[in-house]
Amino acid sequence: MLLALMLVLPVQARAQSRFITVASTTSTEQSGLFAHLLPAFTQATGIGVRVVAVGTGQALKLGERGDADVVLVHDRAAELRFVAAGWGVGRREVMHNDFVLIGPQSDPAGVMGGRDTVEAFHRVAAARAPFITRGDDSGTNAAELRFWRDAGIDPKTAGGGWYRDIGGGMVAALNAAAGMGAYTLSDRGTWLAFANRADLTIVVEGDLQLFNQYGAMLVNPARHPSVKAAEGQAFIDWLVSPDGRAVIAGYRVGGEQVFFPEGGG
Numbered sequence: 001m002l003l004a005l006m007l008v009l010p011v012q013a014r015a016q017s018r019f020i021t022v023a024s025t026t027s028t029e030q031s032g033l034f035a036h037l038l039p040a041f042t043q044a045t046g047i048g049v050r051v052v053a054v055g056t057g058q059a060l061k062l063g064e065r066g067d068a069d070v071v072l073v074h075d076r077a078a079e080l081r082f083v084a085a086g087w088g089v090g091r092r093e094v095m096h097n098d099f100v101l102i103g104p105q106s107d108p109a110g111v112m113g114g115r116d117t118v119e120a121f122h123r124v125a126a127a128r129a130p131f132i133t134r135g136d137d138s139g140t141n142a143a144e145l146r147f148w149r150d151a152g153i154d155p156k157t158a159g160g161g162w163y164r165d166i167g168g169g170m171v172a173a174l175n176a177a178a179g180m181g182a183y184t185l186s187d188r189g190t191w192l193a194f195a196n197r198a199d200l201t202i203v204v205e206g207d208l209q210l211f212n213q214y215g216a217m218l219v220n221p222a223r224h225p226s227v228k229a230a231e232g233q234a235f236i237d238w239l240v241s242p243d244g245r246a247v248i249a250g251y252r253v254g255g256e257q258v259f260f261p262e263g264g265g
Contacts, residue, residue: 019048020231023060023068025139026169028214029053031189031258036251041238047231055169057137063087063217066224069232072216072239074139074187079215088217093262094239095248096213099143100191101204102174103129103183111183117207121151128162130182131155132173135165143212144185174200187212192253214259 028034029051038049052062056073063071064087071088073079082088101120103111109127111120124131133155134141148155155163166176170190177184178198186194191202204210216236221227238244245261252258 018046018231019050020069020228020235021050021052021067022070022072022235023052023054023058023062024072025056025059025074025214026053026171027074027140027187027190028072030169030171031187031193032253033189033248033251033259037244037247040247041235041244044238044243045234047234049235055134055136055138055141057142060087063219066219066226069219069228070216070235071219072214074212074214075142076213076215078139078142079217083217086223087220089220090233090236091215091217092236092240094214094216094236095259095261096211097188097259098205099140099185099210099212100188100202101183102177102186102191102200103203104181105199105201106181107203109183112203114204115206117147117204117209118150120204121147121153124183125151125153125155125158125162128160130177130180131163132177132180132182132184133163133165134170134173134184135167136169138169139212140170140185140187147185147209189253189258192256192258213262 034051042048052068056075056078059071059073060078060082062068079091083091101117109123109129111123114120133144166172170186171194173184174186174194175196178196178200216239218229218232218236219227221229248259248261
């Protein structure tokens, strides 16, 4: 019996040590997707996943330093720069959802029900209505800043104290908006999973510019030989496989599908 146990334990130890580190966004973590997705991957492959959930910009920096094996984020332009600079290889489009503009039921900027995000940002600025920005170099923050640029507005220099930078994640931004009766841009997944809504609601959705795509890249093992290339690639391949896509599509919050897998293949 003792000999059998001694033979089994090293096998278990090896299985437990077979893992990858994925640098990803707060939205994949706070929406609940990873809690649904990762056990299915581990069951299918025997590979564990340790997630570092930060803003997209920080996740990409972790990849640049070789502190992750895979990066899964949602800022296509930044992802393409990451690959072009040689930090990542084999970018795959994994899934998408959308951004939504959140605001108080009282809607002081008068944007409720609109489908033009840039016009909504114009109105928020004109009304000097409180707006919470994450200010954390995340994919959501990058999208928000693009809308301000498209609106021709620099909210940081507009004055009046209505634009408030919290330097935090999506849940922190939603909590701040709930407490202050403010507007904020959110990914839909985190919004659906967010419980502390107070009188917040979706005020703008359905604009094609709110499309929010997630891409996965292997950190370049030629730059960082410590990268677990085989295991990391197995994770990316599984995400875009029929099995992975089915798990992604099957995740629901309140009966609503949160993420939509890309075409696969």
